[in-house]
Amino acid sequence: xxxxxxxxHANLSRPADTVIVLDFETTGLSxxxxxxxxxxGAVMLxxxxxxxxxxxxxxxxxxxxxxxxxxxxxxxxxxxxxPSCEEVMAQFADFIGDYNLVAHNASFDQRFLDAxxxxxxxxxxxxxxxxxxxxRRLYQAAPNHKLGSLVSYKNIxxxxxxHRALADSEMTASLWLAMLEDLDRDYQLSSPNFGLLQSIAxxxxxxxxxxxxxxx
DNA sequence: TGCCAGGCCCTCTTTAGGGCCTT
Numbered sequence: 001x002x003x004x005x006x007x008x009h010a011n012l013s014r015p016a017d018t019v020i021v022l023d024f025e026t027t028g029l030s031x032x033x034x035x036x037x038x039x040x041g042a043v044m045l046x047x048x049x050x051x052x053x054x055x056x057x058x059x060x061x062x063x064x065x066x067x068x069x070x071x072x073x074x075x076x077x078x079x080x081x082x083p084s085c086e087e088v089m090a091q092f093a094d095f096i097g098d099y100n101l102v103a104h105n106a107s108f109d110q111r112f113l114d115a116x117x118x119x120x121x122x123x124x125x126x127x128x129x130x131x132x133x134x135x136r137r138l139y140q141a142a143p144n145h146k147l148g149s150l151v152s153y154k155n156i157x158x159x160x161x162x163h164r165a166l167a168d169s170e171m172t173a174s175l176w177l178a179m180l181e182d183l184d185r186d187y188q189l190s191s192p193n194f195g196l197l198q199s200i201a202x203x204x205x206x207x208x209x210x211x212x213x214x215x216x
Numbered sequence: 217t218g219c220c221a222g223g224c225c226c227t228c229t230t231t232a233g234g235g236c237c238t239t
Contacts, residue, residue: 030221108238
């Protein structure tokens with residue numbers, strides 16, 4: 001078991017710009033079709049820095065496909081000794097508390113988070129923001145808006161590991177911070193925060209510059 | 217064997233279709 005954190009942050013103040021950046025590895029694309037989570041990774045960002053981490057494999061109760069083994073590098077042998085999804089998700093619910101949440105293509109991770117927490121009778125109250133939708137607004141010149149492509153586009157340092165939960169959540173967190181820095185630099189927004197980035201995703205591509213100018 | 221979901225967004229649109237993203 002690799003648990004990189006505990007509940008030591010439980011008593012910290014919870015400003016709106018402290019967020020949990022998370023990523024699931026799963027057996028497939030849809031929890032409504034029987035797919036389950038096999039790994040969760042997350043980092044806690046506070047004041048532009050990672051202050052806590054969570055990573056855990058979890059046993060979905062059935063063998064994963066060869067495609068998933070190849071895609072993620074997570075083998076059935078690795079999952080055989082992992083704790084159950086229910087055990088891990090109960091711990092993860094404690095980690096995310098009531099913080100706001102960020103993920104790349106958040107609709108995907110939100111579906112699995114909802115499904116897995118529902119199984120353990122838990123829930124969260126934070127709001128979700130999607131780094132992919134925001135990047136589509138801010139980085140319209142990027143070749144595409146896959147996480148790996150955006151990491152290259154923004155020259156974000158990484159260790160070469162992709163499609164593992166903690167590594168992807170670390171890269172998503174770096175992308176999130178890059179977007180905050182770019183807003184500060186390009187639009188002189190001194191305190192870009194979760195709410196602003198969440199609202200950026202809802203603007204049209206054509207009007208995003210005008211919208212940001214109005215936020216000064 | 218081949219395909220499977222779902223939300224967002226664009227356009228050759230809105231009584232629709234298809235690409236992008238996630239595993």
